[in-house]
Amino acid sequence: xSTSASPMSTNGTGLAAAFEKxxxxxxxxxxxxxxxxxxxxxxxxxxxxxxxxTETWRxxxxxxxxxxxxxxxxxxxxTVHTELADRARLVAQRAGRIVFAxxxxxxxxxxSDELAAQGVIFAPLAEAIVKHGDILQEYFMAQDPxxxxxxxxxxxxxxxxxxxxxxxxxxxxxxxxxxARYWSATQGGAVLPHTxxxxxxxxxxxxxxxxxxxxRSSRGLALGFNHIFAGRGSRIDYYVLQNWSDQxxxxxxxxxxxxxDATINALAVNIGCAHYRCETQSIMKGEGSHAExxxxxxxxxxxxxxxxxxxxxxxxxxxxNLLFKNALADEARTIFSGLIRVAPDAQKTDAYQTNRNxxxxxxxxxxxxxxxxxxxxxxKCSHGATTSQIDEAELFYMLARGINKAVARExxxxxxxxxxxxxxxxxxxxxxxxxxxLQKFREEEARHA
Amino acid sequence: MPGEDTTALEIDREKGNFSYDIKYAYDAGTGLNEGVIDYIxxxxxxxxWIRAFRKKALKVFEEKPMPTxxxxxxxxxxxxxxxxxxxxxxxxxxxxxxxxxxxxxxTFERLGIPEQERKFLAGxxxxxxxxxxxxxxxxxxxxxxxxFIGSTEGLMKHPEIFRKYFGKVIPTADNxxxxxxxxxxxxxxxxxxxxxxxxxxxxxAYFRINAENFGQFERTLIIADxxxxxxxxxxxxxxxFNTSTLHSAxxxxxxxxxxxxxxxxxxxxAANVFNLVTKRAWAEEGxxxxxxxxxxxxRLTMKYPGVVxxxxxxxxxxxxxxxxxxxQHQDTGAKMIHLAPDTTSNIISKSISVGEGRATYRGQxxxxxxxxxxxxNTECDALLINTNSRTDxxxxxxxxxxxxxxxxxxxxxxxxxxxxxxxxxxxxxEGEAMSLSVNGFVNDLTRQFPMxxxxxxxxxIDLEMEGSVG
Numbered sequence: 004x005s006t007s008a009s010p011m012s013t014n015g016t017g018l019a020a021a022f023e024k025x026x027x028x029x030x031x032x033x034x035x036x037x038x039x040x041x042x043x044x045x046x047x048x049x050x051x052x053x054x055x056x057t058e059t060w061r062x063x064x065x066x067x068x069x070x071x072x073x074x075x076x077x078x079x080x081x082t083v084h085t086e087l088a089d090r091a092r093l094v095a096q097r098a099g100r101i102v103f104a105x106x107x108x109x110x111x112x113x114x115s116d117e118l119a120a121q122g123v124i125f126a127p128l129a130e131a132i133v134k135h136g137d138i139l140q141e142y143f144m145a146q147d148p149x150x151x152x153x154x155x156x157x158x159x160x161x162x163x164x165x166x167x168x169x170x171x172x173x174x175x176x177x178x179x180x181x182x183a184r185y186w187s188a189t190q191g192g193a194v195l196p197h198t199x200x201x202x203x204x205x206x207x208x209x210x211x212x213x214x215x216x217x218x219r220s221s222r223g224l225a226l227g228f229n230h231i232f233a234g235r236g237s238r239i240d241y242y243v244l245q246n247w248s249d250q251x252x253x254x255x256x257x258x259x260x261x262x263x264d265a266t267i268n269a270l271a272v273n274i275g276c277a278h279y280r281c282e283t284q285s286i287m288k289g290e291g292s293h294a295e296x297x298x299x300x301x302x303x304x305x306x307x308x309x310x311x312x313x314x315x316x317x318x319x320x321x322x323x324n325l326l327f328k329n330a331l332a333d334e335a336r337t338i339f340s341g342l343i344r345v346a347p348d349a350q351k352t353d354a355y356q357t358n359r360n361x362x363x364x365x366x367x368x369x370x371x372x373x374x375x376x377x378x379x380x381x382x383k384c385s386h387g388a389t390t391s392q393i394d395e396a397e398l399f400y401m402l403a404r405g406i407n408k409a410v411a412r413e414x415x416x417x418x419x420x421x422x423x424x425x426x427x428x429x430x431x432x433x434x435x436x437x438x439x440x441l442q443k444f445r446e447e448e449a450r451h452a
Numbered sequence: 453m454p455g456e457d458t459t460a461l462e463i464d465r466e467k468g469n470f471s472y473d474i475k476y477a478y479d480a481g482t483g484l485n486e487g488v489i490d491y492i493x494x495x496x497x498x499x500x501w502i503r504a505f506r507k508k509a510l511k512v513f514e515e516k517p518m519p520t521x522x523x524x525x526x527x528x529x530x531x532x533x534x535x536x537x538x539x540x541x542x543x544x545x546x547x548x549x550x551x552x553x554x555x556x557x558x559t560f561e562r563l564g565i566p567e568q569e570r571k572f573l574a575g576x577x578x579x580x581x582x583x584x585x586x587x588x589x590x591x592x593x594x595x596x597x598x599x600f601i602g603s604t605e606g607l608m609k610h611p612e613i614f615r616k617y618f619g620k621v622i623p624t625a626d627n628x629x630x631x632x633x634x635x636x637x638x639x640x641x642x643x644x645x646x647x648x649x650x651x652x653x654x655x656x657a658y659f660r661i662n663a664e665n666f667g668q669f670e671r672t673l674i675i676a677d678x679x680x681x682x683x684x685x686x687x688x689x690x691x692x693f694n695t696s697t698l699h700s701a702x703x704x705x706x707x708x709x710x711x712x713x714x715x716x717x718x719x720x721x722a723a724n725v726f727n728l729v730t731k732r733a734w735a736e737e738g739x740x741x742x743x744x745x746x747x748x749x750x751r752l753t754m755k756y757p758g759v760v761x762x763x764x765x766x767x768x769x770x771x772x773x774x775x776x777x778x779x780q781h782q783d784t785g786a787k788m789i790h791l792a793p794d795t796t797s798n799i800i801s802k803s804i805s806v807g808e809g810r811a812t813y814r815g816q817x818x819x820x821x822x823x824x825x826x827x828x829n830t831e832c833d834a835l836l837i838n839t840n841s842r843t844d845x846x847x848x849x850x851x852x853x854x855x856x857x858x859x860x861x862x863x864x865x866x867x868x869x870x871x872x873x874x875x876x877x878x879x880x881x882e883g884e885a886m887s888l889s890v891n892g893f894v895n896d897l898t899r900q901f902p903m904x905x906x907x908x909x910x911x912x913i914d915l916e917m918e919g920s921v922g
Contacts (some may be wrong), residue, residue, distance in 0.1 A: 058522050062850070347840060365854035366821060375845040377864050380836035384864040390851040391858070 021075040025162055028076075035140065036132050043160035050154040059151030062338045062370045063309045067252065067278050070155075073224040075162050077105050077192030083217065084109040087186045093213055094431045098179040099125040104186040104217070106165040106194055121175045128166030128197060138170060142201055142232060146258040150282040150311040155254050159195055159226050166197030169210055173203035173234075180209040180240075180429055187225060187247060188217040198229035202237035202265075209240040211432065216248035216275070225253040225276070233265035235289065240268045242432065246439060247275035249304070255281045259296075263289025263318075270427065272436050273300035273308055274443050284313040287321035287349075296325040299423045301416075301440060302335035302367075303447045312341040314356065316349040319379075325356045328423055330416050331367035332447050340372035341386065347378040356386040361419050363393070363412070409448050416444055471662050474555060476581075480538035482665065486510065489635060492538050496604045496638070509624045509634030516628040524781060526752050530726055535667040535698055537636045538582045545577070545584035545602060552586050577602070578658040579670055582638040589655075597646040598682075600655055603671040606642030613644050618673055621704035621760070622732050630730045633669045633702040640670030640701065645680040645711075654683040654716075654902070659699075661688075661725070667698040674704070676711035676739075685716040685905075688727075688749075696724040696751060705733035707741050709763065714742045716905060720749040720912075723779055727753040732787070735795075737763030744901060747774045747782045748912055756814060758787030761795035768797040771897050773909070775916055776809030776841075785814035785846075786830075790856075794825040801832040802894050805841035806916060813862070815847040823853040830860040835893050837867065837886070837917075887917040 022044050029037055052068065053060040088102045088110040098118065102110040114125045124135060132139050148156045167183040185196040200210050210231075216223060225247050233239045247253050253276035259267045273279060285294040294314065302308045314323045329337040339358040360369035371388040393415050401411040420440055427433040480491045489510060493503045518527050546552045577587040577600070589600045599610060606614045624634040641657050661668050676682050688699070699721060707713045713733065721727055727750040733741040743757035759768025770786035788797035803811035813832045834843035845862045867889040875885035890913055891898075898906040 056521060061848070350839075360851070362851065362854075362856075365824075366852070368821075368850065368852045370851075371847070371849040371860065373845070373847060373860065373862070375834075375843065375862060375864060377834070377836065377844070378840070378842045380839055380841050380866045382836075382864060382866075386845070386860075386862050388847070388849055388860040389858065390849065390856070392855055395855075 017071060022161060024076055025164070029164070031129070032132055033136055035136070040161050043157045047154060047157035047161055050157060052154065053151060057151060059311065061340070061372065063280070064278065064307055070158060070224065072191070073193040074189065074191050075193045077189035078107060079105055079188035079217070083188050087188060087217060093182050093184065093211065093435060094180060094429065096179050096431065098177050098181050100182040100184070101125070101127055101167050102184045102186070103165040103196070104188045105192050108165070118177060122172040123175060123177065124168060124170040125181055126168050128168065129164065131168035135168060135170070138168065138201065142199055142230060144228065144230065146230060146260060146284070146286070148256050148258070148282060149284055150313055152254060152256050152280070152282055155226060156228065156256065159197070159228050162193070163195045163197050165195060166199065169198075169200045169208065171202045171206040171208045174205050175203070176207040177209070180211050180432065182211045182213065184213045184215070185227070186215055186217055187221070187223045187251065190218070190221045191223065193224040193226065196225070196227035200229070200239055200241065201232045201234070202239055203234045205236040206234065207238045209429065211242045211244070213244040213246070214275070215246050216251060219248050220250060221248050222250040223248060223252075225251055227255045229257050231257070231259045231267055231269070233261045233267050235262045236264045238266045240428070241270070242427070243271045244436065244439065245271065245273050245275055245279065249275060249277060249306075251276045253279040255279070257281070257283040259283070259285040259294055261285070261287055261289065261292035261294055261321075264291040265289065266293045266295075268295045268426075269297070270423065271298040272439060273298065274439055276306065276308070278307045279309065281308070281310045282312070283310070284315065285323060286315045286317060287323055288317050290318045290320045292318065292321045294323045296323070297423045297426055298327040299420045299440075300329045300337060301332075301443045302329065302337050303332040303443070305334050307336045309338040310340070312356070314343045314354055316343070316345045316352045316354060319348065319350045319352060321349070322353040323355070326423065327357070328359045328361070328420060329369060330361045330363060330419060331369055332363040334364070334366040334368075336368045336370070338370040338372075339388070340374070342374040342376060343384055343386065344376045345379050345382055345384065350379050350381040352379065352382040352384065354382070354384045358388040360390040361393070361416070362390060363416075413444055413448075416440070474541060474662060476539045476541055476663075478538065478540040478543065480536065482536050483533045484510070484535070484537055484636070488537050492636060492638065495538070495540070495543055498604055499608060502604070502607060505619070506635050509631050512625045513628060513631035513635055516625070516631060518628060523754060524752065524783065526781065530696070530698060534665055534695075536663065536665055537667055537669070538638060539663050539666055540581060540583040540638075543583055545587035547588055549586065576656045576658070577641050578660065579639040579668075580660050581662055581666060581668065584639050593651060596649045596651075598649060598651060599642070599644040601642055603637055603640045603642055603673070606673070610644070613675065614642055614673055617675055617704065617706050621706060621734050622702050622730050626730060629700045629728045630702050633671060633700050633730070636667075637669045637671035637702065640672040641674070641684070642672070643674040643682065643684065645676045645682045647677040648679045650681040651683070654685050656684070657686045659686065659688040661697055661699065665695055665697070667700065670701045672701065672703040674713060674715070675706045676708060676713050678708045679710045681712040683714040683716070687718050688721055696726055697722070698726045699729070701729045703729070703731040705741055707733060707735045707739035709736050710738045712740045714744065716744040716902065717746060718905060718908070719747045719753065722749060723751055725750045727755065729753075729755040731755060731757040733759045733768070735759055735761050735763065735766035735768055737792075738765045739763065740767045740769070742769040743771070743786070745770065745772045745784065746905075746909060747784055748916070751779065752781045752783065754783045756785040756787050756816075758789065759797065760789045760791060761797065762791050764792045764794050766792060766795045770799045770801070771900060772801040773894055773897060774801070774803040774811050775913065776803070776805050776811040777916060778807040778809060781810045781812065783812040783814060787816040788818070788828055790819045790823060790826045790828070793823050796827045798828070799830040799832075800897060802835070802897055803832070803843060804835045804837065804890055804893070805843050806837045808840050808842070810842040810844070812844040813846065817847070817849045817858060817860075819851045819853055819856050819858065821852040824855045826853070826856040828858045832862045833893070834862070834864045835866065835890065836864065837890075883918060887914045890917055
């Protein structure tokens with residue numbers, strides 16, 4: 004398919020055939036689910052592709068966004084699946100774990116009997132649509148994307164089959180994290196992770212999504228969505244560790260909704276993909292709600308990491324804080340576009356937004372679009388964006404003490420990211436994140452050695 | 453009222469709210485087509501290349517869409533077919549004040565123009581609708597070789613100086629409104645300052661719209677040759693008509709090696725003027741360009757003064773104050789395009805939204821590859837006075853290259869209740885206390901303005917703040 008500026012009038016024939024096949028495979032699914040998918044696929048065809056002039060895609064490379072030519076029915080062999088299930092431990096102590104490979108469920112560690120008795124649901128999507136249709140009908144893709152990925156949302160709904168529903172009822176607190184692992188295991192395959200987390204009043208839970216490719220050099224498409232709904236007074240900690248292969252076209256669309264006095268802490272680690280588009284919108288729906296959005300990205304070679312955020316303050320007396328840090332090497336590009344929107348009656352809002360870019364090479368390119376739209380007067384809002392390099396004087400100081408340049412750079416990058424990593428309360432997870440950073444950084448160093 | 457005290461440069465809103473029933477000798481009628489352009493060229497007796505330039509621009513204007521994919525939809529309410537594009541009483545400006553027709557003279561006397569000139573200005577030009585009604589430059593400055601004339605005159609009499617840069621800093625196709633201006637421009641100031649000449653007093657222009665449904669399209673080009681220095685000030689007013697008026701200027705500045713240009717605007721159009729202006733400067737090696745931009749009036753202002761930093765060590769600065777009251781949208785900002793190493797830029801923007809007013813900051817900072825030692829600092833602060841006041845900030849910062857440092861900060865605040873309480877306890881009324889706070893908010897910027905302007909701005913803010921509380 005060409006990626007010309009004109010709206011796509013029809014779905015490519017390849018995609019239409021794939022969708023028919025996909026629908027045929029959904030035999031056990033209820034009629035409303037099938038109907039939803041059908042509608043979504045039609046919507047996908049009607050919506051235009053973003054163009055160079057689309058404001059929500061400003062500075063993004065539009066030419067690499069074609070979704071044709073990926074295999075939506077890809078599936079690796081059973082042995083590969085078993086092996087991946089094994090590799091996917093992530094944290095030793097956990098409340099439950101679900102592993103997908105190429106959209107197929109390979110492992111499902113269910114919750115303990117005790118949690119099940121309390122009403123905690125931790126189910127793969129296919130099971131959830133049958134057993135918990137009422138929840139899905141209310142919450143599945145309930146928040147429309149507002150940051151430019153409407154077309155991709157429709158495609159996700161049309162093809163999604165892997166995913167997790169985590170529901171924690173009123174007053175239930177789960178300390179151990181829930182883990183969902185998604186693998187892309189086939190060359191040219193498309194994976195569509197979906198995570199839906201809902202908490203009742205005063206509940207507390209931690210959810211971790213981790214994305215990987217079995218083969219680091221395979222080409223692929225990842226089209227992930229998550230919806231996080233924090234009920235009154237509840238708390239959700241949500242992590243996304245994105246480590247798709249270097250040849251992946253990745254989308255990750257996050258939607259956070261916080262009711263009265265609820266807290267959502269979202270943290271993203273972005274390592275993989277050739278072109279990664281990540282959108283995060285948070286809605287402070289009730290008074291006293293709080294959303295924390297943290298992100299760290301390492302981009303190297305000709306990677307493009309494009310992150311768009313929207314903090315919507317609908318209710319007053321709510322707070323939100325955003326910190327996105329990017330380190331850029333080689334000819335990498337990053338885009339950060341953020342907007343704080345304060346509704347006319349959302350008085351006493353406190354909202355902050357910070358983007359920091361560390362350029363490790365003269366060829367890297369960082370774009371920042373930190374925006375504010377404020378319609379209430381009694382608010383505290385600020386944003387800041389900085390872009391700079393490793394300080395020569397600081398580097399000299401380290402060299403003078405016998406620390407070689409590579410190690411010194413590594414220390415700087417670690418120091419730069421530690422502000423975000425130190426916010427991870429689960430120590431095991433924090434060290435996984437440090438490993439990911441180190442691994443990527445060492446690869447970069449090795450290429451230059 | 454004409455006899456009233458007009459000693460200071462009046463920019464309060466009511467002072468400008470009057471109009472005279474003028475009989476225009478030249479009127480191109482309403483609507484825009486090639487005929488209008490031929491009419492303008494014929495009246496002005498312009499060379500063929502100017503006619504061709506205008507016609508080409510008209511095509512570009514017609515082809516370009518409105519920029520409403522990012523800008524306000526309010527732009528769509530402009531009806532280009534109902535606008536009059538050229539209106540003049542006389543096509544040649546008068547050189548002495550006595551020659552100016554009485555009604556026009558009255559207009560400018562009420563606005564305090566000759567007063568200003570007598571006091572300290574090195575030269576002044578006053579534009580009434582399409583053409584300059586009065587233009588004069590002090591003899592001493594003229595002797596230094598400074599040229600200060602209108603746009604057509606500049607292109608015809610000194611093509612060797614002005615043609616080289618005309619339409620180069622801001623190409624016709626830069627945006628829809630620069631194309632419109634290029635098609636129908638009339639009036640404005642063309643200034644040339646020879647090498648090493650430092651013009652000690654500011655040059656000034658005054659822009660006045662008198663007619664209803666009229667569009668003013670002045671064109672300004674200032675060239676400061678190597679090592680020279682010049683300050684230019686412009687003011688604008690219009691009466692309040694029932695239908696909206698369009699002002700769409702193009703201002704190009706060229707600061708050659710080591711030159712300094714300071715360009716000061718106090719914009720106080722009536723609250724139904726669409727003020728859509730393109731302003732950009734080139735700064736060559738070691739040159740400095742400083743835009744001081746105060747936007748108080750108009751219904752919608754869209755203006756983002758820019759500096760293209762072309763030579764090593766060039767510096768660009770934008771200091772901007774915007775005040776948006778009920779029914780107003782001040783969409784202002786700045787652009788800094790770094791194209792040479794060791795260039796620096798600074799943007800400080802302060803906006804105040806009163807009542808249902810909306811102030812928007814839109815900015816662009818661009819540092820391309822292979823440059824080192826570039827620095828940008830951007831600060832934008834917004835003050836919201838009333839519950840339904842609105843402010844937006846949309847910066848875009850792109851950084852590549854080595855050893856470049858960019859920082860951007862924005863904050864939004866309101867006047868603190870404690871501060872007001874403290875001042876009221878000491879006998880100030882709430883309104884006075886509010887004024888004082890707002891003036892304090894912009895004080896660190898206005899301190900850098902020429903004295904007359906900072907005093908005037910203070911008074912204007914007092915005026916705008918009246919009745920904003922309670």
